[in-house]
Amino acid sequence: MKDEDFLLREKYKNKKSLWFYFDLLRLKLGYPLAYLLGWQPFLNLNIDLKYRVLIPRPETEFWLERYVFPEFKEAKNLKVLDIFAGSGAMGLAMAKNFPHARVTLSDKYLRAIKQIKRNAKINDIENIELVQSDVFDKISGKYDLILTNPPYVSGNFKYTKFSWSVLFFEPLEAVFSKKRGLFFIEDLLKNAKGYMKPGASLFIEFDPWQKSEIESMAKSLGWTDINFLKDQYSRIRVVKLINNF
Ligand SMILES: C[S@@+](CC[C@H](N)C(=O)[O-])C[C@H]1O[C@@H](n2cnc3c(N)ncnc32)[C@H](O)[C@@H]1O
Structure with missing residues (x-):
């Protein structure tokens, strides 16, 4: 279905009011459909976007369902951390689909914390x-599983194909990071092991071109069990690391 038909059906119940035409104009100018609607589906959740956090991406939805859900199907008393959580889509999907798990979601920004609270309520999630x-900084304890989609886009034109829609409408602190986009990934590779139980897994999403740098960084920091996983478009998109330290 075309975006404008979806907007008309979902937001305007098929009534072509003046507001619909105003939204249509915004859509044509690149305003993201999810912000116009105010929500975005993510697996079996409805992710509200009132506080204008990053719109959760289909790639993230894909790898969570394809690689993480099956691996932890039988796990008991799972302790999960979703760090750089934004809307909370990933951590909340874990909490919803693993009702015996305990999921910690963290983000630096208050708007994300408010958004996660709201999304937990909307989706009836308490764990x-x-x-x-x-x-x-404020994280404590040891986890069985850490999931993360940190800001990983380089601010350098050489590495990044900029999407105007992302640049103008999504929060920049959710998208960009220093060191060619690798600043937070390096931090995770250096420090995540301090928050992982022995044998625990860490999944990090990144830009496909960053793979070789991430691989050499991980090896030089002592990670030995490093697996790269593909997204639905067959691009390397996620690294899974096991804590064997
Ligand atoms: C790419 S978004 C990911 C959001 C969500 N996990 C998802 O997949 O849709 C990155 C998130 O990192 C947060 N963030 C940026 N800098 C941070 C920092 N220094 N510490 C913690 N969170 C940070 C942003 O607020 C944003 O919500």
């Missing part, structure tokens, strides 16, 4: 806790 934290 979570929220921590406002600059990366690991």
Whole structure:
């Protein structure tokens, strides 16, 4: 279905009011459909976007369902951390589909914390806790599983194909990071093991071209069990690391 038909059906119940035409104009100018609607589906959740956090992406939905859900199907008392959580889509999907798990979601920004709270309520999820934290600053404890989609886009034109829609409408602190987009990934590779139980897994989403740098960084930091996983478009999109330290 075309975006404008979806907008007309979902937001305007097929009534072509003046507001619909105003939204249509915004859509044509690149305003994201999910912000016009105010929500985005993510697996079996409805992710509200009132606080204008990053719109969860289909790639993230794909790898979570394809690689993470089956692996932890039988796990008992799972302790999960979704760090750089944004709307909370990933951590909340874990909490919803693993009702015996305990999921911690963290983000540096208050708007994300408010958004996660709201999304937990909308989706009737209680097995979570929220921590406002600059990366690991306020995180404590050891986890069986850490999931993360940190800001990983380089601000350099050489590495990045800019989408105007992302640049103008999505929060920049959710998208860009220093060191060619690898600043937070390096931080995770250096410090995540301190928050992982022995044998625990860490999944990090990244830009496909960053693969070789991530691989050499991980090896030089002592990670030995490193697996790269593809997205639905057959591009390397996620690295899974096991804590064998
Ligand atoms: C790419 S978004 C990911 C959102 C969500 N996990 C998803 O997949 O849709 C990255 C998130 O990192 C947060 N963030 C940026 N800098 C941070 C920092 N220093 N510490 C913690 N969170 C940060 C942003 O607020 C944003 O919500």
